[in-house]
Amino acid sequence: MTRNQRICFAVFFLLMIPVPWLLGPFMTQIVILVITSGMLALAFTHTLKCGLLRFDIAGWWAVGGYTTAVLTTKYGVSFWLSMLIGGLIAVAIGYLIFIVAIPRGMIAFFMVGMVVAMIITQVFSASEYFGGWGGIANIPPPSIGSFQFISKPSLYYLGLALLALQLFVLLLLYNSRIGRAWSAIGGGLKLAKSLGIDIVKYRMVNVLVGNFFLALLGSYYAAYSLSVSPMSFSTGVSINVMVAVLIGGMFHSISAPFIGSAILYFIPEYLRSTGEFSSIILALITIFIILFMPMGLLGLFDRWVMPLIFRLTKRYPPGMQPA
């Protein structure tokens, strides 16, 4: 990790630690929601790096959630083990499916993702083993020894730990040769091919890493809500993720998902007052953003604010000196 990244990482988590104590239980809950949505969106930008759009986020999230639900309620497996198993299942199934889809290109992968997510939710909702439309309830909360993760603060720290893990792993990857290969693929497919980069292999690794973390998130969701049902894993989730990334800005793979998710969380609050018009208004907002700020908030920041900062501090990044 670069020095800057290490600093940001440390500062961010130091700031996040006292949140339950400072902001109280209600706000803590909101922060948890924003963080989890942010992590889902992070999976999207992660795969965007190597030039793929994924529409199957809700599906793998569901796999993790249901694996934990089934294993803990029906077989008494420990939460932590079920989390790991969920991750592995998501990777295995993902491998089998994507081995066919990835070589076919970005659009095909997008379509397959869409269908896969729907199949997964369909299977979970139609089968009695998975609780049908009602889903599975009464999931035992995770525990270490005698301590149970039930209180909001404890769940908050669990979520924070998950976030730390995800960011740590991703940053490590992004700064390695693997990450550079992903950036190359995302930056120019033909060029990357001519540089000896095996597009299919690297994309597959990227997607499967995403799958793993999505499943972990699903397990966390199960622990948090103590139940899973097909309705929570609908296509709407995947679309919300994409709108969040759009709002945040597609080129900033780590910060944009969280900023976008935070904003997207507060919009529905104001929309609730409009009632039945809410989805139309959200659609209008999306359209506005696409037409007038396609690069998202961070894109605007880059375009208008950063030059000011450079001029003020007289410090320019290499290569951007005014002549």
Next chain:
Amino acid sequence: MTLGLFTQILVNGLIMGGIYAMVASGFTLTLGVVKIFNFAQGQFYMLGAYVCFGVVTALGMPYPVALLASFVSMFLLGALFYFGVIHKTLASGFFHTWLITVSFGTIIGQGALLTFGNKAGVMPAVIEGAYNIGGVIIPQGKLLVIGGAIIIMVALYYFMRTKIGTSMLAAAENVGVAGLMGINATQVFWVTTAVGCALCGFAGGLIAPVFAASLFMGQTILMKALFVVMVGGMGSMSGALIAAFLVGIAESFGFQYVGQWDLILIFGFIAVLLYFKPGGLIGKPLPLPGE
């Protein structure tokens, strides 16, 4: 089961097959030529159905005129949609264009629901109740749908051989080279979008008297069209055609026998198929970017 029941199910399957063929062709065309997913296309299907209904009931015109009205109105609306929306976002990329079509689809769908939802949730099924039973068991009305579908698909086939049609295919292969050959990309794009929407509108008009129109039909048809396009090979027109009828028939029989698992059967069918033949069924696919 009786022959009557079998024929009934088969005919229903063919009807839906025809509808899927039209919608999926429109979708594939837009995908292959303009290289975008037009997710609003489902709503054009719904609008076409209601235009047809409106023309027959409110204006008192005969059914064929109403069908024509569906086609033309959706064609114009599609063109408007292209210039108003799609053209502006093409430069931003596939993701942005797709998301904006989703947003517009939502607006049209929700807007229709809010404006008309209170008045009449589901439009009455039978416009042409006058049609008697033709042949032995098959209602003439249903045959009409199949006939209409075949006619429009044949028309599409010949259209693709006209000057504008071949321009579309050339642009699908390689927009840059097509431009060098004098083909105006914008023109090709708006025509393609408009034709795709018109096909959906026409399909909506065809299905309205038989299976009833509802304000939700846009969303369901979109999903089905996607399955068809995937099974038929993304970007392949002939594949979409064959897949449409296969899916329609499979769905019809599946629903009869397996009930709620029919959807899963179809998905499984897609999955197995794609596994062994990733390119979809047959036909030369229109090239998609990113390969």
Next chain:
Amino acid sequence: MTLLECRNVSKNFGKLQAVANVDLSVEKGEIRGLIGPNGAGKTTLFDVITGFYRPSTGQVIYQDGDISKLEPHKISQKGLARTFQQTFLFGFSSVFDNVLAGFHMRCRAGSLQEFSHSRHACMLDKQARDEAMEIINFMGLAPVQFMWAMGLTHGYQRMLGVAVALATGPTMLLLDEPVTGMNPTEKTQMMGLIRKIRDRGITVMLVEHDMKTVMDICDKITVLNYGRKIAEGLPDEIKQNKEVIEAYLGREGE
């Protein structure tokens, strides 16, 4: 020894025959020119050789191995690198990062070591960076090494394209219009660099429209027209070849 060979290579797009029955062989240490009027199929031939298209007929042989059916990245791994007519670069990355990207296949530290940033991986990374600097200096890109690729002038962009291809450590380099759009100073500079590249032991084949450059720098020239090879030989022979002159004049008259 023959490094690259095309045996009866054709490429059809539907009814259009972009490349028709081309036989070609390039010796190690050569600088070979590939010329022909616009649309003669030169870039298509490059695309076939480097695996972006499969030949419709015939074979492409590199270092005695059949590469006709290989994917582009596999062909690059065998030591055959190329530049693109349209100058593909990573626009949002610096010149240095672009060249570094080219070292991808040369730093094989194994995925786990890469992930954990082991000492071995870091060492290889440092080696790559040093060598990238060396290539940047060689190509004269030092003054702009930190600039974003999209901000470079056309001439520098083309040099960068060649630098990135060099970073892959090739044994043969295919250059697609290396000097097109350059001013005379840049052209001379590039020509000198190409000669130096050959002196480093890298065989070169280039497509070019600038006749002066081609005649000056190439050991041997192959001429294509409408996808077919119409002539091949030393620059002086080609200069006087009637068919070649006609091909160019005939095209200009259209």
